[in-house]
Amino acid sequence: MEVSEKKAVKSIAIIGNPNVGKSSIFNQLTGLNQKIGNYPGMTVDKMMGYFQIGNKSFELIDLPGTYSLYPKSEDEIIAQKVLNGIGMEKPDAALVVLDACNLERSLLLGTQVLDLGIPMAFVVNMKDLAEKRGLSIQTFALYKELGVPVVLTDARNNQGLEAVRDLLSNDDFAVGKPFYELGFAELLEEVRLKFSFETPYQAFQQLVFAGYDPMLDQERKQWLEDKARSHGFDSQVQQARETNQRFEKIKSTLSRTQSSGSGKPKKFHATLDKVLMHPVWGYVTFLGIMLLIFQAIFAWAEAPMDLIDGVFAALSGWVSDTLPPGVLTDLLSEGIITGIGGVVIFIPQIALLFGFLAVLEDTGYFSRVVFLMDRLMRPFGLHGKSIVPLISGMACAIPGIMATRNISNTKERLITILVTPWMSCSARLPVYIILIGLTVPDEAWMGINLQAFALLVMYLIGAAFTLLGAFALKFVLKSQEKSFLMTELPIYRMPRWQTVLLTMFNKSKIFVLEAGKVILAISIVLWVLASYGPSGEMEAIEAEEKAMLENVVGEQKFELTNEFASRKLEASYIGILGKAIEPAIRPLGYDWKIGIALLTSFAAREVFVATVATIYSVGENVEDELTIREKLDKQVHADTGEKVFTRATGFSLMVFYALAMQCMSTVAVVYRETKSWKWPVLQTIGMTIVAYLGALITYQIWS
Amino acid sequence: MTATGLKINQTYEIEGISASPLMVRMMEMGVMPGKSISLLQKAPFKGPMAFLIEGNILALRIEEADLIQIKGS
Numbered sequence: 021m022e023v024s025e026k027k028a029v030k031s032i033a034i035i036g037n038p039n040v041g042k043s044s045i046f047n048q049l050t051g052l053n054q055k056i057g058n059y060p061g062m063t064v065d066k067m068m069g070y071f072q073i074g075n076k077s078f079e080l081i082d083l084p085g086t087y088s089l090y091p092k093s094e095d096e097i098i099a100q101k102v103l104n105g106i107g108m109e110k111p112d113a114a115l116v117v118l119d120a121c122n123l124e125r126s127l128l129l130g131t132q133v134l135d136l137g138i139p140m141a142f143v144v145n146m147k148d149l150a151e152k153r154g155l156s157i158q159t160f161a162l163y164k165e166l167g168v169p170v171v172l173t174d175a176r177n178n179q180g181l182e183a184v185r186d187l188l189s190n191d192d193f194a195v196g197k198p199f200y201e202l203g204f205a206e207l208l209e210e211v212r213l214k215f216s217f218e219t220p221y222q223a224f225q226q227l228v229f230a231g232y233d234p235m236l237d238q239e240r241k242q243w244l245e246d247k248a249r250s251h252g253f254d255s256q257v258q259q260a261r262e263t264n265q266r267f268e269k270i271k272s273t274l275s276r277t278q279s280s281g282s283g284k285p286k287k288f289h290a291t292l293d294k295v296l297m298h299p300v301w302g303y304v305t306f307l308g309i310m311l312l313i314f315q316a317i318f319a320w321a322e323a324p325m326d327l328i329d330g331v332f333a334a335l336s337g338w339v340s341d342t343l344p345p346g347v348l349t350d351l352l353s354e355g356i357i358t359g360i361g362g363v364v365i366f367i368p369q370i371a372l373l374f375g376f377l378a379v380l381e382d383t384g385y386f387s388r389v390v391f392l393m394d395r396l397m398r399p400f401g402l403h404g405k406s407i408v409p410l411i412s413g414m415a416c417a418i419p420g421i422m423a424t425r426n427i428s429n430t431k432e433r434l435i436t437i438l439v440t441p442w443m444s445c446s447a448r449l450p451v452y453i454i455l456i457g458l459t460v461p462d463e464a465w466m467g468i469n470l471q472a473f474a475l476l477v478m479y480l481i482g483a484a485f486t487l488l489g490a491f492a493l494k495f496v497l498k499s500q501e502k503s504f505l506m507t508e509l510p511i512y513r514m515p516r517w518q519t520v521l522l523t524m525f526n527k528s529k530i531f532v533l534e535a536g537k538v539i540l541a542i543s544i545v546l547w548v549l550a551s552y553g554p555s556g557e558m559e560a561i562e563a564e565e566k567a568m569l570e571n572v573v574g575e576q577k578f579e580l581t582n583e584f585a586s587r588k589l590e591a592s593y594i595g596i597l598g599k600a601i602e603p604a605i606r607p608l609g610y611d612w613k614i615g616i617a618l619l620t621s622f623a624a625r626e627v628f629v630a631t632v633a634t635i636y637s638v639g640e641n642v643e644d645e646l647t648i649r650e651k652l653d654k655q656v657h658a659d660t661g662e663k664v665f666t667r668a669t670g671f672s673l674m675v676f677y678a679l680a681m682q683c684m685s686t687v688a689v690v691y692r693e694t695k696s697w698k699w700p701v702l703q704t705i706g707m708t709i710v711a712y713l714g715a716l717i718t719y720q721i722w723s
Numbered sequence: 724m725t726a727t728g729l730k731i732n733q734t735y736e737i738e739g740i741s742a743s744p745l746m747v748r749m750m751e752m753g754v755m756p757g758k759s760i761s762l763l764q765k766a767p768f769k770g771p772m773a774f775l776i777e778g779n780i781l782a783l784r785i786e787e788a789d790l791i792q793i794k795g796s
Contacts, residue, residue, distance in 0.1 A: 087751040122779060153778075256744070263750045290763070293780075299767040391782045393771030406772070455760045504745060504770055504787055509780035617741060 029070075029111070031079040033102055036117030037126050037437060038085035039384075039510040041145040042476070044175035045184065046082045047115060049519055056530055061235050061327040063695050065530070073189040077565065081111055087125070088130045089177035089225060090259050093428050097315050100229055103136055104222055110645060113138040115184075115194040118421035120150035120157060120172070127270045128263065131199040134168065136219035139193035139483045141169040143184060147512075148174040161277040169198040175680035178518055183698050186310035200266055207251040211244065215503045228255050289511050294384065302392050307449045309385075310411055313376045317415050318446070320367040327630050328368070350551065351544075359543035360457025362624065363536040366418055368686065370531055373412050375421040378523040382515040387507050394505055400487050403432040404505060410436070410486060413443030414479075417686045418535070421693055422527060431499035439489040441686050444482035444678065447625040452478050455628055455651045459670030481678050485710070491639065531689070549594040575695030585634050593621050607671035608676065608712070608717040611657060618676075624684045672715040726774065726791035728781075729762040737759070737776075738794040745787060753777055754791060 036042040050069025057066040067082035083102060084095035091097055101107055103114060116128040116133050123144070133140060144157055159170040169192050171179030187193075202208060204222055211223035230236065230244035248255070295301050316317040338355040368611065378384045386408075396406030402410075405427045414419035420440045452475055460474045550559060565584040572580055589595050598616030605615050614634045621628040635649050636655055655664040681704040690700040729735060737758045749786050754760075754777055763780060764773040771782045 088747075090747055090751070092748060122753070125751070125779075128751055257749070259747045260750070263747055293764065293773075297764045297766075299765075300783070387782065391764075391766055391771050391773060394784065395766055400750050502744065504748075505782060505784045506745070506748060506787060507754065507782045509773060572748060622750065638748055 024266055027029060029077045030113070030188075030191075031081060031111040031707035032113050032115055033081045033083055033111040034115045034117065035103070035129070036085060036145075037087055037119060037122070037129060039508060040085065040117050040119045040126060040173045041173075042085060042117045044516060045115075045143060045145065045173065045181070046080060047522055048175055048178060048181050049078075049184070050080055052522075052525070054526065056526060058695075059098055059101075061552060062094050063693070064098055070474060073185050075272045076189055078188060086129065087264070088129050089136075089369070095234055095428075097229065097234075100225055100237075103133060103138055103224065103232070103477040103486045104217070106233075112139065113191075114138050116140060118142055118144045118620050120144050120146045121153060121155065123157065123274055124267065124270050125276075128266055131166070131270065131272075131514075132221075133197075134166065134196035135199050135219065136225070137182055137195055137219035139195050141171065141187055142166070142173050143173055145173050145175050147172045147180070148177065155242055162273075163504050164166070165273050165277060166199070168194045176513070176630050176662035184582075186251065191441060198254055199269065200262060201499070204251060204253055205255060207247060207500070210247060210566065212429075213332045214240075214243070224258075227253060232256075243263065248354070273516050292512055293388070293509075295422075296388050297391060302388070306389055306392060313373075313414060317369060317372050321372055324368040327364055328361065328365050332357060332364070336361075347356070354551065355544045356540070356545040359540045362543055363532055363539050363685075364640075365530065366416065367528045369416045370419045370422070371528050373415065374423070374527040375410065375524045377423060379515045380518040382513070382519055384510040384512045388508045389505055390505070391509065399501075400488050400490040401432065401435050401497075403427050403429060403436075403503065406432065406436040409440050410443055413445060417441040417443065417683070418531065419527070419687045421686065421689050428709075429499075429501055429503050431497050431501060434497060434699065435493045437690055438699065439486045439701070440491060441681060441683065441707065442482055442486040442489055442679065444479045445625075445683075447683065448478070448482075448677055449610075450626045451628050452674060454632075454648060454652075455665075455670045455674050458652055458665045459667045461492060478674055478678055481675070485679060489710075517524045518598050523617045530692075535685060538691060539685050542684040542688075548700040549597070550589060550592050550620060553588075553591040553593055553596065558588060561587050561591055582634075586636065589616060589635055607719065609666070609672045609723060611664060613671070614664075614669075618682075621682055623684050625677055628677070631656065666723070668719050671722050675718045676715040678711075679714050681705060681707040726744070726760060726762070726788040726792045727772070727785055727791060729760070729774075729793065731762050731765075732760050734761045736761065736794040738792040741790045741792065743790055745790060749787070752781060753779060754781070760793070 034042060034046055046069055048068070049072050054068045054072070055068045059066050064084060067083065070076055070081040071080070081102060083099045086092075086099055089096060089100055089103075091100070102111065103497060104110065112131055116130045118130055129144060142162070142354055143150045144159070147157070150157065157172065162170045169187060171180060171187055173184060175181065181503065193258040198219070198221070200221065204224075205220070207227075208220040208223040211217075211226055212220055215223065216227055217223050217226070217407055227244055227248055230241055230248070233241075247253075254721050290367045296305055311422055336353040336357045339357060340349055343349040343352070344709055371637055377386070381390070389407065390404035391402075393407040397404055397406050406424070409420040417440050420443070421437050424433050424440075425437060455470050455513055456474045460471045463470055465473075558715045561584060565580070566582060569577060569623070595612075598619055599612040601615045601619075602610075605618070610618070614632070617628050617631040620631040629648070636651055652665050653663075656662060658665055687700045690703060691697060726735075726737075731770050737754065737760050739756050740754060749775055755782050759773045761774050762772060767770070769785055770786050772788050773780055773782050774788070
């Protein structure tokens with residue numbers, strides 16, 4: 021059964037240079053039928069798509085965009101492994117997408133794939149641009165030279181894709197004529213036999229990749245290194261030789277198969293670059309665009325987020341009203357549904373941010389930003405590409421961390437991931453607003469509103485720690501990898517809306533399915549800790565509440581409920597934990613009630629406000645922040661009679677929330693992006709220590 | 724001279740690339756001996772430089788641009 025099923029679906033790998041329109045073709049063929057998976061041991065996602073032509077089923081594997089099959093990053097390692105079927109099933113054929121305007125360069129990768137001996141076909145994309153530049157490509161001549169079918173497309177405008185579908189459905193793939201003349205016949209034959217490859221070029225690739233493949237076992241790696249050494253095979257020299265000779269041969273092939281025009285981009289693009297990359301106007305434009313994006317995220321994400329919040333609250337209420345009361349109903353309504361709600365609530369922000377980023381990327385503007393920002397980011401151990409995650413971090417660290425994907429240098433990417441949560445995200449805002457309202461007078465000093473100034477200071481603290489943290493990590497993290505910038509600045513094009521929408525959809529899906537699991541698990545644990553306590557104490561309080569509630573009516577009933585909510589939280593496991601950590605947080609100016617809020621708000625920073633409202637029996641879900649503020653202002657320490665929310669405590673709390681992790685969703689997304697628990701755990705511990713020290717110093721200064 | 728010394732918007736020819744681990748990476752992006760090259764933009768404070776090489780624009784840091792040898796100077 022399984023065998024016949026496998027035979028029925030043909031698997032095709034699609035590969036090409038960056039910016040060649042590979043994803044256009046992938047999206048046009050597969051539509052929404054895409055799946056994101058993992059390559060074992062790798063952080064790069066595996067993109068798969070499924071479609072049918074007539075009664076034939078196809079599976080398309082979208083390999084990362086690369087310029088060659090040389091080991092430089094995970095992208096190339098994955099491409100090499102997939103195309104040779106190392107450690108995974110080998111695809112039945114490969115579709116290599118070439119750039120019609122840059123045939124010479126794209127054929128470097130193209131002929132490398134050809135020499136691997138896999139059945140393949142070339143898709144020459146962006147024929148519209150080539151025509152505009154006066155290039156004409158003779159596909160038949162190219163076919164005769166290389167021995168594999170060649171199809172011309174303009175995938176952006178959906179042209180030529182019928183020919184690609186025909187090619188797939190007729191199974192017109194062919195094994196090309198060997199292109200590159202290899203030396204080292206004896207060595208390559210030995211490697212070929214040892215790894216049971218089909219072509220000598222596969223053996224050559226295995227030798228070149230030997231030191232980079234994390235999945236290759238030590239014995240084989242050693243064997244390859246010994247063999248290379250004894251035959252005088254130097255990987256670097258061989259790569260340079262191969263590149264040179266391939267280009268020479270490609271050039272002579274192309275001179276016979278294409279008539280070349282000017283090959284230069286239009287004036288319009290140059291003029292646009294004069295402004296967008298200008299030492300002054302370039303930055304002004306970038307700042308303007310970023311402001312616009314933020315404005316849009318804040319303005320457009322709020323309504324759907326409120327809606328999601330409302331729907332899940334209603335659903336949770338409906339479940340607890342409809343199902344018979346009991347532990348399971350509570351778990352479902354307060355644990356699971358609220359937990360899922362806490363995941364789904366992020367979708368509007370993630371989708372919007374990635375929608376905008378996809379537009380910036382697709383138009384070609386994004387690489388100009390990298391060009392402009394690289395110099396400013398480098399002293400901090402960051403890359404020009406780090407700017408987008410950091411700025412996104414001001415809305416929410418989660419999409420920001422997910423946007424670190426395209427930073428190819430491992431160390432720079434890791435630093436960006438680790439410091440992005442220090443940027444002041446929108447979840448800190450409710451905490452700041454409550455605490456500033458409590459501790460900073462609403463007065464003007466030299467025309468500046470002190471409360472607004474305090475808020476600005478909090479944002480600056482976040483930004484300063486982000487950069488300082490990155491600077492410190494630059495020296496702590498070790499890396500052999502050399503940082504470099506070698507980015508193509510593609511010509512400006514209109515964004516493809518299909519690509520933009522698919523990016524929004526896929527990023528949201530990744531977040532919900534992968535980070536969502538962790539978030540749901542942590543929120544259920546937190547809920548259990550906050551709802552249950554040891555040895556029947558909770559039941560005693562509940563019984564007392566029930567008895568007392570029967571005797572009161574109206575307003576009193578509301579206050580009584582609030583009081584009991586506070587007592588229940590105090591008696592819960594998390595309440596006990598809050599009391600347990602009191603000695604540790606006393607130097608920061610916090611009592612055990614704030615301790616409980618610190619623990620519950622690990623779910624998300626804004627939970628602090630709700631917990632504080634509950635524990636000081638203000639009543640949950642108080643929309644009116646003035647009520648909370650007034651009540652909190654009256655709180656005094658039980659033992660000393662001093663005010664709880666003094667200026668020192670307030671400031672100390674704000675600094676704590678500025679610097680502590682306090683967001684399980686970020687932890688989950690860091691886990692998902694680094695594919696290990698090491699970094700999120702270290703990050704959380706590190707941020708908590710810095711936050712503790714920062715809060716301690718703040719409290720000592722102001723008290 | 725290397726590509727760091729180019730005058731803006733003048734066309735030069737690439738003579739070669741200095742030996743470095745980045746050499747192959749440059750070659751595969753089309754930075755090859757014999758190709759025409761011109762400088763389009765420089766980012767401020769000695770930031771990256773943008774070159775037009777055979778119809779494609781490539782952004783390089785100064786360290787990388789310094790690896791490109793220019794003919795005739």
